[in-house]
Amino acid sequence: MKRQWSKAGVIAAGNVLILLLCLALLLTDSLKVISNQLYDFNMKATMSREPHEDILVVAIDTQSIKEIGPYPWDRSVYADLIERMEAGGAKVIAFDIELYTESSSGGDGRLAEALAKYDNIIVPSHADVESRLQRSTLIREGEPLRAEGAVDPIPAFRKVWNRAHINATFDDTDGTIRSNWMTIVTPQGTYPTLALAAAQAAGADVSRYLDPPQLPGKPQGEALIRWTAGEYDFETIPFTSVIKGAIPPEVFKDRLVLIGYTVTGADEGITPVEKHMHLVYAHANLLHQILSGELVAPVRRGIDLALAVFVMLVLGLMTWRMSEIGGALLALGVFLLLLAGQFVLFAASDQYLDTLPALACGLIAYLGNIAMKTYFESKQRQYITRQFGRYISPDLVREIARSEQDIRLGGISKELTVLFLDVRGFTPLSEKLKPEEVVDLLNMMFNLITERALRNRGTIDKFIGDAAMILFNAPLDVPDHPYRAVKTAYEIQEGMRRVREEVRDKYGVDIAVGIGIHTGEVVVGNIGSYLRMEYTAIGDNVNTAARIESSTQPNQILVSEATYARTGGAFAYRDAGEKLMKGKSLPLRLYEVIAPQESSDKERTAPKVS
Known part of the structure; x- marks a missing residue:
């Protein structure tokens, strides 16, 4: 328990x-950084790359700068641009450029006249938030985003004015633009983002985007951008092509036109779908989202x-x-x-x-x-x-534990050395002892036998009453298994000296051990049924080892001629003569182990008989 x-x-x-x-x-x-990358993957993988057909981008690109001249330009070119697009029937014209200061190049008057002439033109402001905004302290979830002020276009451009902001919303973790503030509250009033203002001017229903679903940890009015297309997916016309009259007027009919920079390195940002996107296309994606009625929302x-x-x-x-x-x-x-x-x-x-x-x-x-x-x-x-190493060889237990297969029935033919031993005099002793004392005495003797056998790489096959059967060279190979078996037998007999003395002194009974050893081919493996099996050896040579043990005298070790031939150089033997075994037609010559010899491994096979 x-x-x-x-x-x-x-x-x-x-x-x-x-x-x-x-x-x-x-x-x-x-997990925010990895979560953002997973979100970006989903966004990029679901892009349709088919932006709304009413959206048109007029690009201040390299070609336009080469033809018109270095930037900033005389603002009269913007007036020419407006006139040409209005003549073509543009529904909305939205500038994604800063017109916060008076131009040193001139043309403010002409641009002001053009702006005052039409009410569908948006000239943006920039809310003062990025300079001092710390999201962790100043932004409160669910409250409108408030700025200290806004940088507006010069007064001449505000006679007829649709206000909007062009603030980009950068993610704190990696600087990627994934969302935008739909509105920003300032002392001058509330500014919608450029795309929202353009959609409102075009008459689209923008009610869903004035109060989008609340994002965790974000202010009220911040919405995720549904990135639908990349830069090259939007229809784009060079600025210079428009003012030169190279674009047919009908191209602008009922279109929502965004004017912004596409020059390399100018007004760029990181987005989920492109690492260097000009931000006029960020407004274009958001405008597409509003016109299409799409709204990305967390669950x-x-x-x-x-x-x-x-x-x-x-x-x-x-x-x-x-x-x-x-x-x-x-x-x-x-x-x-x-x-x-x-x-x-x-x-x-x-x-x-x-x-x-x-x-x-x-x-x-x-x-x-x-x-x-x-x-x-x-x-x-x-x-x-x-636990099982107390019953069978620990090597066998480890082999079973490491195996990834079920234990199967069957065996193999293999040369083994089989050792049988029997305790003599135990029956009269058991008559004098209580049952628990008999068990204790047997356990003491079998502990001695087991320790000596396992030390010499033997496998305890079984204990049968007061007898035991020990295998050498199974389940794992033991090259010198005959020598190991004889050595085990000798050590058991030496260890039994103390046990015999204790039993004689305590109970007045003499006990002895007879040991028989034989080497030969046997069948070894898992034998039994699928419900109950045991690892053991069977065959004539096993029986021979048992017959040899039955021929021993008390405290005697007898080996067969096959075992003797393999260990004669390691032990001194006495020729015990030939004996006819039960079930055998010919007598077997046996040898009694006297003592170990002090010799090298090379001398183990040289028989020495006294």
Whole structure:
């Protein structure tokens, strides 16, 4: 019971640590960077690259600068641009350029006249937020974003004026533009973002975007941009081509025109779909989103955390109930299902479910529990090896424990040295002892026998009452198995000296051990039924070893001629003559072990007979 409670306590403590680690990851935004990358992948993979056909970009590009001259230009060129597009029937004209100061190049008067002439032109401002904004302290979730002020166009350009801001919203973690403030509140009034102002001027329904779904940790009115197209997907016309009259007027009919920089290095930002996108195309993507009625929204708050807890529980529990391969396949399947489900949900409904908390917590729960399971299985394997090593060879137990296959019935033919021993005089002794004393005495003798046998790489095949059968060279190979068997027998007889003296002094009975050894081919393996089997050896040579043991005198070790021929150089022998064994037609010559010889391994096979 103590062991079970100990295991349960370790598992409980381990899972508490797993839970605390997951909470630390979730509460500290440690997963934010990877979560953003997963979001960006979903966004880029679901791009249609088919922007709204009413959107047109007029680009201040390299070609225009070469033909018109170095920037800044005389602002009269903007007046010419406006006149040509208005003549073509443009629905909205929105400038993504700064007109906050009077021009040193001239043309402010002509541009002011053109701006005052039409009410569908948007000239933006820049809200004063980036210079001192610290999101962690000044932005409060759910409250409108307030700026200290706004930098507006010069007064001459505000006679007929549709206000808008062109502030970019950069993510704190990696500087990527994933969202935009739909409105910014300033002392001068509320400024919609440029795309929202353009959509309003075109008469589109923008009510959903004035109060978009609340984003975690963001101010009221901040919305995720649905990136639909890259720079080259939008229809783009060089600025210079328009003012030169190279573009047919009908191109502008009912179009929403955005005017911005596309010169390399000018007004660029990092977006989920392109690393260097000119920000006029960011406004174009947001404008497409509003005109198309698309709105990216996170799923209801708390679903991602509930999903993380569910995945942790499933993987943590099933790790203990399934095999290692089954658990690994389950974990892999859950992770793939989370990623696929997230992608399908986003592609189908523009709802984003952040599955990274579930992925991370599930992975931690799986790895943590599989580590604990492996630890306990290793301890259990070691325990089984220790326990069964008392009955069979520890080498055999380790071989079984390492095997990934079931134990099969059957055996192989192999040369073994088989040792039989029998305790003589034990029957009269047992009549004088209580049953528990008989068991204690047997255990003491068998401990001695087992220790000597295992020390010499023998396998205890079985104990039969007061007799024992020991195998050498199975299940693992022992090259000098005849020598090991004889050495074991001699050490057992030496160890029995003290046991005999104790029994004689205490009970007045003499006990002795007879040992017989034979080397030859036997069948060794798992023998029995699928319900009950044992690892043993059978065959005529096993019977021969048993017959040799029955021919011994008290405290005598007899070996066959086959064993003697392989060990004569290591032990001194006495020729015991020939004896006819039961079941044998010819007598066997036997040899009695006298004592070990001090000789090298090379001399072990040289017989020495006294």
